[in-house]
């Protein structure tokens with residue numbers, strides 16, 4: 737099962753990224769677990785200095801921007 | 814608990830080299846963070862290809878990069894990951910490598926110059942240094 741982590745404290749950008757990541761994973765039809773990482777200390781431990789961030793299986797794929805669904809699909813596939 | 818959202822989308826990096834101008838670059842970067850003008854990042858994280866730092870540098874951000882001299886180590890580090898940046902070289906700003914005292918007056922003057930030259934590249938919402946979710950404003 738893929739672990740998709742949304743790194744952000746819950747601002748509109750983080751919520752948008754969550755929505756797009758769910759859409760991307762659903763369209764791929766994969767089994768996934770979506771985890772929201774909201775504590776700033778934990779976010780910083782990923783080396784993410786600008787949110788929102790997206791990590792897949794613990795590896796940061798994007799930060800400080802909102803990739804589109806197609807790009808997210810490639811990140812989580 | 815951090816509040817959302819603290820501010821701007823500027824990240825600052827310094828070469829932090831061993832020379833006086835490298836140390837001044839470092840102090841200036843810290844000053845820009847302390848005054849809320851930019852958020853901190855880590856050049857070593859980018860150089861080490863730590864995914865979070867690379868992703869942050871290549872996000873929708875304004876990277877302010879401060880090098881002590883024209884060897885431009887910080888610029889070259891960020892170029893390796895394809896990051897865009899606003900670049901400053903302290904020896905191009907009148908400092909002499911090996912002959913500049915690392916003192917507050919110099920740091921304040923350089924920080925102010927960088928602040929003025931970097932303003933306008935993003936909406937003016939000062940980055941919070943403590944709270945803020947680091948989202949660059951929402």
Ligand code: SF4
Nearest residue numbers: 828830835881882886
């Ligand atoms: S840019 Fe100049 S001062 Fe900075 S680390 Fe490189 S050689 Fe040293």
